[in-house]
Amino acid sequence: MLKRVPALLLSVIWVAVAAWGAEPARKTHNVILLMSDGLRWQDVFQGADAQLMTEENGHVANIPRLREQFWREKPQARREALMPFLWSVVARQGQIFGNPALGSRVQVTNGKNFSYPGYNEILCGFADPRIDSNDKVPNPNSTVLEWLSQKTAFQLQIAAFAAWDVFPYILNTARSHLFVNAGYDPMLAPPVTPEIELLNRIRVETGIWEGEPLDAPVFRTALAYWKQHKPKVLFLSLGEGDEWAHAGRYDMYLEAAHRFDQYAREVWETAQSMEEYRGKTTLILAVDHGRGAGLQEWIGHGRKHPDSKDVWLAVLGPDTPALGERKGVPLVTESQVAATLAALLGEDYDAAVPQAGKPVADVMGR
Numbered sequence: 456m457l458k459r460v461p462a463l464l465l466s467v468i469w470v471a472v473a474a475w476g477a478e479p480a481r482k483t484h485n486v487i488l489l490m491s492d493g494l495r496w497q498d499v500f501q502g503a504d505a506q507l508m509t510e511e512n513g514h515v516a517n518i519p520r521l522r523e524q525f526w527r528e529k530p531q532a533r534r535e536a537l538m539p540f541l542w543s544v545v546a547r548q549g550q551i552f553g554n555p556a557l558g559s560r561v562q563v564t565n566g567k568n569f570s571y572p573g574y575n576e577i578l579c580g581f582a583d584p585r586i587d588s589n590d591k592v593p594n595p596n597s598t599v600l601e602w603l604s605q606k607t608a609f610q611l612q613i614a615a616f617a618a619w620d621v622f623p624y625i626l627n628t629a630r631s632h633l634f635v636n637a638g639y640d641p642m643l644a645p646p647v648t649p650e651i652e653l654l655n656r657i658r659v660e661t662g663i664w665e666g667e668p669l670d671a672p673v674f675r676t677a678l679a680y681w682k683q684h685k686p687k688v689l690f691l692s693l694g695e696g697d698e699w700a701h702a703g704r705y706d707m708y709l710e711a712a713h714r715f716d717q718y719a720r721e722v723w724e725t726a727q728s729m730e731e732y733r734g735k736t737t738l739i740l741a742v743d744h745g746r747g748a749g750l751q752e753w754i755g756h757g758r759k760h761p762d763s764k765d766v767w768l769a770v771l772g773p774d775t776p777a778l779g780e781r782k783g784v785p786l787v788t789e790s791q792v793a794a795t796l797a798a799l800l801g802e803d804y805d806a807a808v809p810q811a812g813k814p815v816a817d818v819m820g821r
């Protein structure tokens with residue numbers, strides 16, 4: 456039997472419904488920012504490049520095997536072979552920016568087109584001319600992660616894992632006290648399970664490059680920590696692609712790109728399997744710089760390669776309309792990523808840091 460609803464209650468309901476209509480409820484409670492150092496937009500949107508799948512231009516060890524893995528006649532099929540998660544799940548349910556052939560560009564604005572300036576721009580929301588080397592200099596700027604960590608809701612809710620050992624400086628751990636595990640440093644946050652102990656050993660024992668271990672142990676360590684501690688914000692930066700590219704190894708570079716895509720899938724599927732993350736997590740995929748486009752130029756990036764400012768960006772999450780591969784959209788810059796990450800979590804970073812780029816409105820659904 457229905458009782459009469461008091462008029463006051465009715466008006467409260469009406470106001471609540473009107474407010475809800477004006478500002479759709481945000482669903483994102485967690486953000487994962489997964490980065491691949493220097494993964495080119497060319498390979499992401501066009502798939503493997505036949506001219507680089509050679510001994511001469513790409514130092515490819517086993518050409519038939521590489522072609523079997525990643526060569527397809529049609530560019531659409533080729534990019535799906537290289538990055539199947541991006542071109543199935545993200546392309547259908549999220550948004551991908553940066554295909555110039557479709558009138559979509561993403562660029563770094565720092566003018567340097569190498570790593571530290573790029574990570575500073577992404578994580579702080581602006582380019583800083585003082586950041587002009589990859590040296591281990593503590594970042595004078597606060598990152599969006601440091602800014603978030605000072606809010607009660609995000610205290611001890613942020614974790615950063617990175618292959619590159621410069622990250623404790625980029626994130627200025629001495630000042631920010633963020634949890635950062637990077638380079639060959641063992642992950643020592645308790646509980647150091649037998650799995651973590653083994654990963655700590657493998658990271659060192661499989662080391663090839665100074666300052667940057669292989670991606671796999673870094674990724675596996677981050678995943679284990681994430682499942683154990685369930686932070687609201689996970690930053691994870693992988694570096695193998697850039698290392699192999701600098702070494703001129705197009706085969707290993709493609710393998711690293713493919714693995715990066717698999718890792719994105721694994722993170723996404725793991726999120727959907729956990730109550731704390733299912734339906735309330737946004738995944739952002741980004742890079743710190745592009746690379747040159749030519750047969751030799753692909754190896755490098757930086758000031759001498761002006762086209763290495765062109766990058767790409769992908770977002771997948773419950774607040775991001777499924778617009779897929781974007782066409783005919785305004786320029787997106789790397790300096791917008793920090794405010795976008797914060798806005799997805801309901802925080803107004805660009806109001807607090809006026810020089811930061813504005814959130815990418817399209818991925819916020821408004």
Ligand SMILES: [Zn+2]
Nearest residue numbers: 492493570743
């Ligand atoms: Zn880089």
